[in-house]
Amino acid sequence: TQSCLDAISDASALNAVVTTTADMALEMADSADARIKAGDATAMTGIPLGVKDLFCVEGVRSQAASKILDGFTPRYESTVTSKLWASGAVMLGKLNMDEFGMGSATEYSVYGSTVSPWRATGSETKLTAGGSSGGSAAAVAADLCLGATGTDTGGSIRQPAAFTGTVGLRPTYGRCSRWGIIAYASSLDQAGPMTKTVRDAAIMLGAMAGHDAKDSTSADIAVPDFEAAITGDIRGKKIGIPREYRLDGLSDAIAKQWDDGAAMLRDAGAEVVDISLPHTKYALPTYYVIAPAEASSNLSRYDGVKYGHRAKLGAGDGIDDMYEKTRAEGFGTEVQRRVMLGAYVLSAGFYDAYYRKAQRVRTLIKGDFEKVFADGIDAILTPATPSPAFALGAAAEMNPVEMYLNDVFTVTLNLAGLPGISVPSGLSADGLPLGLQLIGKPWEEGDLLNTAAALE
Numbered sequence: 001t002q003s004c005l006d007a008i009s010d011a012s013a014l015n016a017v018v019t020t021t022a023d024m025a026l027e028m029a030d031s032a033d034a035r036i037k038a039g040d041a042t043a044m045t046g047i048p049l050g051v052k053d054l055f056c057v058e059g060v061r062s063q064a065a066s067k068i069l070d071g072f073t074p075r076y077e078s079t080v081t082s083k084l085w086a087s088g089a090v091m092l093g094k095l096n097m098d099e100f101g102m103g104s105a106t107e108y109s110v111y112g113s114t115v116s117p118w119r120a121t122g123s124e125t126k127l128t129a130g131g132s133s134g135g136s137a138a139a140v141a142a143d144l145c146l147g148a149t150g151t152d153t154g155g156s157i158r159q160p161a162a163f164t165g166t167v168g169l170r171p172t173y174g175r176c177s178r179w180g181i182i183a184y185a186s187s188l189d190q191a192g193p194m195t196k197t198v199r200d201a202a203i204m205l206g207a208m209a210g211h212d213a214k215d216s217t218s219a220d221i222a223v224p225d226f227e228a229a230i231t232g233d234i235r236g237k238k239i240g241i242p243r244e245y246r247l248d249g250l251s252d253a254i255a256k257q258w259d260d261g262a263a264m265l266r267d268a269g270a271e272v273v274d275i276s277l278p279h280t281k282y283a284l285p286t287y288y289v290i291a292p293a294e295a296s297s298n299l300s301r302y303d304g305v306k307y308g309h310r311a312k313l314g315a316g317d318g319i320d321d322m323y324e325k326t327r328a329e330g331f332g333t334e335v336q337r338r339v340m341l342g343a344y345v346l347s348a349g350f351y352d353a354y355y356r357k358a359q360r361v362r363t364l365i366k367g368d369f370e371k372v373f374a375d376g377i378d379a380i381l382t383p384a385t386p387s388p389a390f391a392l393g394a395a396a397e398m399n400p401v402e403m404y405l406n407d408v409f410t411v412t413l414n415l416a417g418l419p420g421i422s423v424p425s426g427l428s429a430d431g432l433p434l435g436l437q438l439i440g441k442p443w444e445e446g447d448l449l450n451t452a453a454a455l456e
């Protein structure tokens with residue numbers, strides 16, 4: 001714990017950790033020590049972790065990297081973090097992210113951008129650590145913590161993991177409780193572990209997962225021993241390569257890592273087959289209708305009354321002025337864009353044309369996966385991202401749609417509620433990390449982790 005705290009203060013230039021809870025960490029480390037001595041430890045006892053700023057941690061500033069939650073200090077603890085602390089893990093601090101989880105570069109943050117530890121020193125252009133869980137990815141990659149929590153609504157665990165050479169697991173929807181995690185898009189949000197290795201992800205998921213009466217969408221399904229599922233044996237597994245993911249213009253480096261990954265799985269005894277997920281091309285537009293729609297509803301609670309920022313009001317300002325000014329000042333540009341987009345697709349005149357249609361397409365996308373799994377496919381292999389990490393600052397120059405294209409390989413499984421993992425798969429020609437994605441069957445994270453371990 002102390003060496004992580006030292007590393008955090010040495011790495012302040014990365015801007016990965018936005019609140020350090022040193023006193024809390026040392027106290028928790030002492031209790032972990034006592035617990036280990038008493039012979040009552042779990043695999044997580046004494047493990048120092050970072051927590052994405054989206055998770056409410058009691059008594060610690062938790063503001064989803066937004067000005068609108070300025071100084072918000074919850075008096076309650078998210079279920080996922082309370083489970084981690086109960087297992088003996090140590091809280092090091094809160095990690096940077098895109099405001100409310102909306103973004104792919106951790107540049108839309110009230111705390112400023114996170115810098116990837118890759119090429120962080122030297123005169124070359126700095127790189128993004130991805131987003132929205134960019135602070136988590138950078139902290140794990142730079143050894144500021146041994147693991148971090150992330151959330152994944154459309155790729156926010158897997159894309160930053162791919163950009164930083166770390167492992168990111170998004171579990172099946174309902175595997176981890178969403179209670180106490182600040183909501184972005186409730187039907188898509190899911191918490192998961194970000195770690196250095198697949199085995200660490202298995203151990204950490206075991207400590208995060210489980211049914212919670214406080215989240216009606218958390219599933220009452222037993223949490224198996226995910227670590228024990230990593231046997232190293234994937235003989236006879238059937239891995240699908242979806243042809244629709246071979247996009248026009250896919251770079252040679254990405255195509256090659258994909259082929260190499262397929263070859264590794266084949267060499268380990270898996271059968272690799274071509275499959276079709278015909279509605280793939282509709283996933284991105286469907287996601288960017290549904291996610292903003294849910295966000296516009298979830299974010300309506302930030303009105304300047306209940307918590308966080310309230311705009312200064314002039315004489316004669318009424319309650320509507322208070323709402324308007326507070327929301328105009330408190331939300332960043334991207335969040336405002338999503339709220340407007342969401343309100344538009346949910347509005348009476350456009351609901352059928354956009355929102356209802358997107359819900360129907362979502363069902364078709366889910367059906368594509370159900371069909372290939374019913375045909376005997378155990379997991380699906382794709383690239384995690386269409387490119388390696390891009391330059392920091394590029395987000396400001398991209399138009400929003402260019403930024404959304406980053407999520408082309410990741411959003412499909414969120415729409416279908418499936419688990420997915422990004423595993424480091426070597427370096428691009430210019431020496432930047434790449435990641436491969438494996439998509440698994442619902443509730444089969446153990447099997448998914450076992451297959452992922454064969455790619456390490």
Ligand code: GLN
Nearest residue numbers: 101102103153154155156
């Ligand atoms: N980049 C995606 C978005 O902005 C994914 C975000 C996420 O998974 N939280 O919506």
